[in-house]
Amino acid sequence: MTSTVGRTLPFFPPDLFEADRETMLSALHELGTGAEQRFILGGHTAALEEALREATGAEHVVACGSGTGALELCVRALGVGPGDEVVVPAFCCQPVASSVVNVGARPVFADVDPWTMVMDPDAVEPLITERTRALMPAHVFSIMADMPRLGEIAARHGVALVEDAAVAQGAVLDGRPAGRWGDLGVFSFFQVKAFGTAGEGGVVLTDDAELARTVRMLRNHGQDGVTRFLHHRVGVNSRFDEVQAVFQLRRLAGFPERLERRARIADYYTERFEPLRDRGVLAPPAGRNGRCYYVYSLLVERREDLRAYLTEHQIGSHIYYPVPLPRQPAFSDWAPEGAQWPNSQLASDRNLAIPIWPHLTDAEVEFIADTVCEFFD
Incomplete structure (x- = not known):
């Protein structure tokens, strides 16, 4: 494509x-x-x-x-x-x-x-x-x-x-x-x-x-x-x-408009990605209550494959916090021996953020969503 x-x-x-x-x-x-x-x-x-x-x-x-x-x-x-x-x-x-x-x-x-x-x-x-x-x-x-x-x-x-x-x-x-x-x-x-x-x-x-x-x-x-x-x-x-x-x-006066644009992009992404749930893609919960729209991050089982596909199509992505805090060398002294944080590890292993900046055009947002969905077709 x-x-x-x-x-x-x-x-x-x-x-x-x-x-x-x-x-x-x-x-x-x-x-x-x-x-x-x-x-x-x-x-x-x-x-x-x-x-x-x-x-x-x-x-x-x-x-x-x-x-x-x-x-x-x-x-x-x-x-x-x-x-x-x-x-x-x-x-x-x-x-x-x-x-x-x-x-x-x-x-x-x-x-x-x-x-x-x-x-x-x-x-x-x-x-x-x-x-x-x-x-x-x-x-x-x-x-x-x-x-x-x-x-x-x-x-x-x-x-x-x-x-x-x-x-x-x-x-x-x-x-x-x-x-x-x-x-x-x-x-x-x-x-x-x-x-x-x-x-x-x-x-x-x-x-x-x-x-x-x-x-x-x-x-x-x-x-x-x-x-x-x-x-x-x-x-x-x-x-x-x-x-x-x-x-x-x-x-400051333009902040509500920029935030609303981010929210509309997030709404669109979530609707587009809901059908991918049974393909190992979990979008953030839908809705506006308690939503930030700072970053739009998916949980993806085949994260590295999807990321490579996005890169191939000139779409940037980002992985946040690839190692949970208690597994970081800096905090090892405060991590009890044998303790586990399975959901944190899952988040580190699967999160993949895609662009949501407010000056994306509708066509660009659609292209990003299309690309994600087409990877799983």
Whole structure:
């Protein structure tokens, strides 16, 4: 079969911000020539925090250097440290575990749901001990974790709930936005995220004024923003860039439209791929409730064969987390001998993500779906 779309369709498009070129250039010029010459934690950062507070309903939004930085600020703000445990998913991005290890605590790995690939509440509760300080579920790919059940478990055991919504800004579950289910939540602005930026960035969301105050101090070396060089806590450098703040503020108005485009593509893919279920292809669950649309990832028994076929037809794809976290050398010290995470291993072995970026044309989306389906004919 020959492509009818006239171009290669990479998984990570190089022109993701092409439409925002002038926005970035004007932001750089505005800040570079302005009288204040303030490039971190200025008025634009405060304005972005306020805009996201209004958009999410969070009492407090604190911008920081990255999504990883946001998770580490959450763990530190809760006072987690040596001797403590935090339950995290075994199949996920590395920072959910490293943020715990970096404060001297122990990550406890819970298996995931075999279809949605998010942390399974049934796997979480047996892992809670008197040392558990928090649960840290993460939304993955297209699906939010089961936050109602995880919230109930956290409340029943008196532990904190940190919601890693790094990939899920704009998602809504049962009428409540992602990032708003836990004591603390985080978003990431890494460039390929749904509200990604041309660089790094992230935010922490919370309704707890004391946690917000602590996060603000920790992101700036423990300073309170009033008296410079007076350090109330041992903090870190996770400050937000004013250029990125201007850039994100100007792109915020178009975010719902871009997210809706991703959602429509996901709806189309899921409908097209449902007939492939008996051929070893499992698409994400249909529907809009609790959906992220950051990445569209299939579970495929013949993954390598399908990936080679897509490559042959100039369609990019991507495999996420090919080794579960407790099987990674970095976390082997925290993986109990003999423990198994079968669903996480299945997700690592079978996930295959296909393009879902919002400026794909209808013809390109159809071509991608046709190609996947034709592989199995």
